[in-house]
Amino acid sequence: MATTSKKRLTNQVLERITPPKTGRLEIGDDLCPGLILRVSEQGAKSFSVIYRVLGEGGVTETGRPLTGKQHRITLGRWPVISLTDARERARAILAKSGAGADPRAELASSIRERRANTFSAVLDRHIRQDAARTISSWPNVERVLRLHVVPHLGDRPMADIRRADVHEIIDALVVGGKIGTAREVRKQLNRIFNWAADREIISLNPLSGMKRADLARNTEAGRALTDVELRSIWFGAEEMRYPFGPLYQFLMLTGQRRAEWAFCQRSEIDTANRWLDLGKERFKSRREHIVPMSDDLWALFERLPVWAGANDYFVFSSRHGRVPVQGFSQGKSALDELAQEYLRKQLGRPDAKLQHYRVHDFRVTCETRLAHLGFNQEVRDAVLGHAKPGLQKTYNKHDYLDEKRRALEAYSAHILATVGVSTPFPEGVGRQARIAEESGRLIPAN
Incomplete structure (x- = not known):
């Protein structure tokens, strides 16, 4: 009582x-x-x-x-x-x-x-109503969130999630050396919480004002790779198994962003015109972008595996064409090790070290060498998919398709001459296709 x-x-x-x-x-x-x-x-x-x-x-x-x-x-x-x-x-x-x-x-x-507005529920709603329509690489981003965030916050009401909870997830990723993943997690969580606050699902974004000096991006534009580096990286990629080896060679021959080839589907390859057609929904700046495929690149493309029983599939895939290639950090590490080994053999110096580079540096190299080959800024911007500056964006409607094709033909020939091969499909790539065929998973293209 x-x-x-x-x-x-x-x-x-x-x-x-x-x-x-x-x-x-x-x-x-x-x-x-x-x-x-x-x-x-x-x-x-x-x-x-x-x-x-x-x-x-x-x-x-x-x-x-x-x-x-x-x-x-x-x-x-x-x-x-x-x-x-x-x-x-x-x-x-x-x-x-x-x-x-x-x-x-x-x-x-x-x-x-x-109870209804748990993180998982709001994530699903955010995907349907916003992200799937506005973020070209969202499927890959969604996999990152479901792998690293949902297990920790999935059943938690959005209103109960605090900044400390997000810090804890990011801390674990940083300790594990996954800085890029940690940066992407913070970026996308900030987007989701802002979206939820705008719809009054929560009152405030708990990530507002979050400070993480350990996630600061390298603001350098990148660097152009040397002939020796290009040769080492090319032959390092040649030694890699599908899908990463050919993927890196595609990036080296075209100067495109990683996502534009990594998430490429077979239906985006126009066989008649021999080009990659990126629609507005997938290209970074929400513009159409066409990448002409040089004769050398097309020859390399025809040596890629074809996934049996699929009307459409991801060109670079580690799971039977159903999903795009994954594990970029591991793929880059493997490429670096092979390129380092080739560099030492090439120079005859066991102590030679390959200078740090990023995949983005393939784009910088493409821009730089196209300039050396005599192509003007407008053509170089068109090849790399840069937006037209100022009034050019409003008044210049030229698509530069012919100019892009000539530039990429010249660039592809230049890269292959630099690395010292006369064909873009060396024995390594053919060997990968045969190994895949023997495993019963792939059928090589004709």
């Missing part, structure tokens, strides 16, 4: 109150009538508010509304909820009940909404 009393509650009073020997102690707050402190035999202290809803008891003959029976809402345990917060919440509940509204209905609705 509860023992009741009344006094002005303060933090000092809360600290000094001792638990009752039997039953439960209830103390009403003098400063906020209706606010109750409950103290159990075990010493647990919690706040609740007692109220009556105006009009719930009917009306008098003169039309005056009567209050109904007494209700109670538990606010939470002290000190998790402070005395100040408890008074504010109690006063808000009493104000609503005094106006004829039952706060329990609003509370129940809020609880249902919180």
Whole structure:
């Protein structure tokens, strides 16, 4: 049975109150009538508010509304909820009940909404309504989130996720050396939380103002690779198994972004015109972009595996053409090791070291060498898919298709001459296709 009393509650009073020997102690707050402190035999202290809803008891003959029976809402345990917060919440509940509204209905609705708006549920909704239509590489981003975030936050209500929760996920990725993945996780979570805040699913984005110096990007534009480096990387790629070996060679011969070839589907390859047709939905800047395929590149393309029983498939895939190639960090590490080994053989120096480079440097190399080959800036921008500057974007509607084809033919021939091969499909690539065929997974193209 509860023992009741009344006094002005303060933090000092809360600290000094001792638990009752039997039953439960209830103390009403003098400063906020209706606010109750409950103290159990075990010493647990919690706040609740007692109220009556105006009009719930009917009306008098003169039309005056009567209050109904007494209700109670538990606010939470002290000190998790402070005395100040408890008074504010109690006063808000009493104000609503005094106006004829039952706060329990609003509370129940809020609880249902919180349970419905878990991270997984909001992620699915975000994909349907926004990301799938606006982010060309979203399938790959979604895999990253489902792998690294959903296991930790999937069942959590969005409103309960704190910045510390995201820091914990990013910390684990950084410790594991996955800086690029950590950077992508923060970027996409920030996007999702902003989207949720805009739709009032949450009040604020918990990542707003997040500082992670360890995720700072390398702001350097990159560098052009030397002849020796190009030769080492080319033959390093030649030694790699499908899909990464041919993928890196495609990037070296065209200067395109990694995603444009890595996520390429067979239906995007126009056989009649011999080009890669990237629609607005997949190209980075939401513009159409066509990449003519030189004779050398086409010969390399025809040596790639063809996935049996599929009308369409990903050209570079590690899972039967159903999904695009994955594991870029591991692929780049393998390429670096093979290129390093070839560099030492090429120079005859066991201590020779391959200077650090990024896949993006293939684009820088393409831009630089096209300039050396005599192609002007407009053609180089068209090849790399750069947006036209200033008024050119508005008034210049030329597609530069012929110019791009001539540039990429010349560039492909230049790269192959630089690395010292007369054909872009050396024995290594053919050997990969045969090994794949013997495994029963692939059928080489004619």
